[in-house]
Amino acid sequence: MRPVIEQSAAELARAVGAKEISARDVIEATLAQIDAVDGSVGAYITSLHEMARASALAVDRRIAAGEKMRLAGVPVAVKDNMCLAGTRTTCGSKILGDWIAPYTATAVQRIIEAGGIPVGKSNLDEFAMGSSCENSARGITRNPLALDRVPGGSSGGSAAAVASRQAVVGLGSDTGGSIREPAAFCGVTGFKPTYGRVSRYGLIAFASSLDQIGPLARTVEDAALIYEVMAGHDGMDSTSIDRDVEPAVTAMRSDLRGLRIGIVKEFDTGKLGHEIDALYKRAFADLRKLGADLVDVSLPTAEFGLATYYLIAPAECSSNLARFDGVRYGLRVDGADVGEMYERTRAAGFGPEVKRRILIGTYALSSGYYDAYYVKAQKVRTLIARDFQRAFEECDLIACPAASSPAFGFNAKSDPYSMYLMDYYTIPMSLAGLPALSVPCGSVTGEGAHEPLPMGLQLCGPLFSECALLGAAHAYEQASQHAKEYKLAI
Amino acid sequence: MTQWESVIGIECHVELKTNSKMFCACPNEFGGEPNTKVCPVCLALPGALPVANKIAIEHMIRAGLAFGAEIPEFSKFDRKNYFYPDMPKDYQISQYAMPLTQGGAVRYWLADGSMKECRLTRIHLEEDTGKSLHAGTTGRIAGSSHSLIDFNRAGVPLMECVSEPELHSADEAIGYLEALKRTFVQLGISDVKMEEGSLRCDANVSIRPAASTELGTKAEIKNMNSFRSVHRAIESEIARQIEIVQSGGRVVQETRGWDEGAGRTHTMRSKEQTHDYRYFPDPDLVPVEVDRELVESIRTALPELPHERFARYRGHLKLTPAQATQLIEDAALGDYFDACVSASGHAQQSANFVLGDLARLANENRMALYDSPVRPEHVGELVRMVESKTINSKIAKDLIARMWAGDGSPAAIVEREGLAQSSDVGTIDPFIDEVLRANEKSVMDFRAGKTNVLGFLVGQVMKASAGKANPRIVQERMREKLG
Amino acid sequence: MPSQEIDIRYVAKLARIALTDEEVEVFGRQLGDLLGHVEALSELDTASIAATAQVVESRNVEREDVVSGCLERERVLEMAPQAQGVYFRVPRIIAEET
Numbered sequence A: 001m002r003p004v005i006e007q008s009a010a011e012l013a014r015a016v017g018a019k020e021i022s023a024r025d026v027i028e029a030t031l032a033q034i035d036a037v038d039g040s041v042g043a044y045i046t047s048l049h050e051m052a053r054a055s056a057l058a059v060d061r062r063i064a065a066g067e068k069m070r071l072a073g074v075p076v077a078v079k080d081n082m083c084l085a086g087t088r089t090t091c092g093s094k095i096l097g098d099w100i101a102p103y104t105a106t107a108v109q110r111i112i113e114a115g116g117i118p119v120g121k122s123n124l125d126e127f128a129m130g131s132s133c134e135n136s137a138r139g140i141t142r143n144p145l146a147l148d149r150v151p152g153g154s155s156g157g158s159a160a161a162v163a164s165r166q167a168v169v170g171l172g173s174d175t176g177g178s179i180r181e182p183a184a185f186c187g188v189t190g191f192k193p194t195y196g197r198v199s200r201y202g203l204i205a206f207a208s209s210l211d212q213i214g215p216l217a218r219t220v221e222d223a224a225l226i227y228e229v230m231a232g233h234d235g236m237d238s239t240s241i242d243r244d245v246e247p248a249v250t251a252m253r254s255d256l257r258g259l260r261i262g263i264v265k266e267f268d269t270g271k272l273g274h275e276i277d278a279l280y281k282r283a284f285a286d287l288r289k290l291g292a293d294l295v296d297v298s299l300p301t302a303e304f305g306l307a308t309y310y311l312i313a314p315a316e317c318s319s320n321l322a323r324f325d326g327v328r329y330g331l332r333v334d335g336a337d338v339g340e341m342y343e344r345t346r347a348a349g350f351g352p353e354v355k356r357r358i359l360i361g362t363y364a365l366s367s368g369y370y371d372a373y374y375v376k377a378q379k380v381r382t383l384i385a386r387d388f389q390r391a392f393e394e395c396d397l398i399a400c401p402a403a404s405s406p407a408f409g410f411n412a413k414s415d416p417y418s419m420y421l422m423d424y425y426t427i428p429m430s431l432a433g434l435p436a437l438s439v440p441c442g443s444v445t446g447e448g449a450h451e452p453l454p455m456g457l458q459l460c461g462p463l464f465s466e467c468a469l470l471g472a473a474h475a476y477e478q479a480s481q482h483a484k485e486y487k488l489a490i
Numbered sequence B: 001m002t003q004w005e006s007v008i009g010i011e012c013h014v015e016l017k018t019n020s021k022m023f024c025a026c027p028n029e030f031g032g033e034p035n036t037k038v039c040p041v042c043l044a045l046p047g048a049l050p051v052a053n054k055i056a057i058e059h060m061i062r063a064g065l066a067f068g069a070e071i072p073e074f075s076k077f078d079r080k081n082y083f084y085p086d087m088p089k090d091y092q093i094s095q096y097a098m099p100l101t102q103g104g105a106v107r108y109w110l111a112d113g114s115m116k117e118c119r120l121t122r123i124h125l126e127e128d129t130g131k132s133l134h135a136g137t138t139g140r141i142a143g144s145s146h147s148l149i150d151f152n153r154a155g156v157p158l159m160e161c162v163s164e165p166e167l168h169s170a171d172e173a174i175g176y177l178e179a180l181k182r183t184f185v186q187l188g189i190s191d192v193k194m195e196e197g198s199l200r201c202d203a204n205v206s207i208r209p210a211a212s213t214e215l216g217t218k219a220e221i222k223n224m225n226s227f228r229s230v231h232r233a234i235e236s237e238i239a240r241q242i243e244i245v246q247s248g249g250r251v252v253q254e255t256r257g258w259d260e261g262a263g264r265t266h267t268m269r270s271k272e273q274t275h276d277y278r279y280f281p282d283p284d285l286v287p288v289e290v291d292r293e294l295v296e297s298i299r300t301a302l303p304e305l306p307h308e309r310f311a312r313y314r315g316h317l318k319l320t321p322a323q324a325t326q327l328i329e330d331a332a333l334g335d336y337f338d339a340c341v342s343a344s345g346h347a348q349q350s351a352n353f354v355l356g357d358l359a360r361l362a363n364e365n366r367m368a369l370y371d372s373p374v375r376p377e378h379v380g381e382l383v384r385m386v387e388s389k390t391i392n393s394k395i396a397k398d399l400i401a402r403m404w405a406g407d408g409s410p411a412a413i414v415e416r417e418g419l420a421q422s423s424d425v426g427t428i429d430p431f432i433d434e435v436l437r438a439n440e441k442s443v444m445d446f447r448a449g450k451t452n453v454l455g456f457l458v459g460q461v462m463k464a465s466a467g468k469a470n471p472r473i474v475q476e477r478m479r480e481k482l483g
Numbered sequence C: 001m002p003s004q005e006i007d008i009r010y011v012a013k014l015a016r017i018a019l020t021d022e023e024v025e026v027f028g029r030q031l032g033d034l035l036g037h038v039e040a041l042s043e044l045d046t047a048s049i050a051a052t053a054q055v056v057e058s059r060n061v062e063r064e065d066v067v068s069g070c071l072e073r074e075r076v077l078e079m080a081p082q083a084q085g086v087y088f089r090v091p092r093i094i095a096e097e098t
């Protein structure tokens, strides 16, 4: 038998359910791995050893009592922007101090009810704003496949934890690519469901109309399993969709026959350099070999995604982050009066990227600019969503890069805009609310790299097409087996 | 000398009566131990999200329909962004671009019974803030050293009613406010208690030369905590503005606070601060598409509204403005009165009893009339007996006391105890003869021209007949006999 | 599109973030740059296009008007940077904002 930490969630849950192994043993093996490697990776802001041990005992008792659980004993990394009652929740920021969440996010609660066991709160760019985890006030995370490189972001902690076997699956949140990009960088699968599929209740908001929780996993099947457990309507989130969740795990397929896969004309991979271009050309060819019809589709307004996103997301964030004011929880830096206290608290509590986005968002909503910026961006958002609708008349799924480069080195992107460009391929789908995922598609030799670096193929489908999407990704994953090429650097 | 006209617009915040708060399941109750009615949502803990209260939305539709407002097909919530320590999210969920009701008018009346109308701009739905206690010196914000915050009230559903500037005196402003209050109470959508803060209002006051149609520069008056202080504040502000203008000055646009003790308004913000609320649609909430069937079912179920009742009482029933107002003030009393009228067929006499002897007894016994043993059909019987002169007013008074004591039907008492008034000459004459015999001196006085003794003699007959003789007949017969 | 000259101090005041002079300079420049990129949106004719506030159409999501549990006050006040008795405490409030 393969070591516990190498097994998939599906395998572990079955074995724990069959009492072939106890949840306690699974958790001890995982905690041992965390103790061994997280010093060099830094995936977790807060590890939950004691709570995880107690939860494992509880799961074993539930098994003994005959309960069937889909995630029995599965160790889960929870991104530290999701509330878990009794644990410190920081959002990678100083402004929350050592705030202990008094309640649990719906998505996390569903994982726990299914027998999943949170083993740590994983690192992220502060308030999920960033693409490298370098914006965390709680330290950096290293890419477990290349320790001198970033794990991507903002869900870089969960991606790194899953890649380095410090959890079997991870929860991330994706606003403009924050699950897909780190999944690509760390050589795992990252899946952003349709906006509203998974409740946002208890997810600390960055941009409410874009935020979506999703899984990071080492297999597509595990991603499907976690998605299935978390998805579905929640009365606590007005934007959560009241619509049946079709079983995703059973939608796995072994070929792509009968599927039309769109290749986006405007996303010319030739611009990404010879090696990356060749990699994606090969990936597309592999899709065809599996039986898919490749068709050219056009997303003429997708190139405006970045500009649109960098108005809408900051505008929403400027309002969402107002509550961090030093009155009810978290950090306070005193002042002579309330106004001064606010300004000092927020100056000390937020990092530069968060401040930048709050400022741009405040500006975009302010009197005299609202129509020119915010409303304009919302209109372009309509155009982008329409482009996808038209494209999906020609194809069933779209295939494109998940990121324009492999993991880069620390401090490589000093100019904010060059960092924003990392999300060029993921943002349009976020704006349109579409389900999308990144699945390993090989590796390239990055600039100045000693080892090959993973790349991700992004697949995206129409609203609510999660099953078709996961099914196709599974077929590609099983046929290509790229994850096996990746070697941990720890 | 120029005649000045004042122009007043009123903005009211009225807390809606619901079980739970606007966007969370905390109880919507007045008072209670500080910071005990809070949850992740209304305390704006990280990650918490709002979900709108269905009944609060229905209450808004009720309010809108009562004032003849338009209920748009489509409505949504916006965020109003500004920082304030008792506002947990540092934005307020409100309605800016597409409120749940638009337009409509409040029909109100003045003490002289004249009906007036003031149009509404809109009524929109929002959430209340918590409560700050300003500690340190005076309990007021100025000079306090710090503030203490109770978030119990944060998130309570609130409707903001904005009037057009169509009120022209303090009396009209009060008439308008009273009409709002009566309507909301009648609809059962708010308790409207100013002392509990469930109604708060600001007034925009300006003056202009009579006959002018342009609006003058307005001052916004705040901190008025009773209808009486609204009245005083508006009168004082109008006087202040007239004085400024007449002495050659200019009214400046500003926010002024009402100082109850000093009886005048004072500058709160000398220059209107630029508020940049950065309204935008709340992405955490979905739009409301108002179901037309719901609107119609609410419309059908609307009770008779205060202004409709006022018109009915004044018009058809011919009550005085004071009587009508008194009966409308307490809708249940109005309903009781209506039952009395339908039992008696006589509005004015019913009003006399309900607002006279019966009101006095209710007051003495600290009990609502409609909760007393006196049933409207009994009042009806009483009124009918008085109107048909079966009993006189003295017996009516006695009967009222007995009805209050629980003796039931007054008609039955009269029947049982033979209290019916007599107009039969054959029955009355012996009493008259007896009285004339016993009061020879008065008879002589009368015949000598002192006709005012007649009243005394009639009184003696009434006494002798134990009040049952019809005084009109007694007087007639007496004159004849004294010839 | 409006001018890219941003009154960064005014914006920071609205956002209630104290900025150092250096931050004013750096953020001012960076935001100006970003708005320069955003300028590209003006190429698109959106006159007849509806704004998308939410991408998945949904209507009338409302809760029944029922009460359920609140947080314990002890837990609530534990979070407070400063509490006094049963209240949250803040420094003095200078001007009425509402």
Ligand SMILES: [Zn+2]
Pocket: B021, B024, B025, B026, B037, B038, B039, B040, B041, B042, B043, B155
């Ligand atoms: Zn609450």
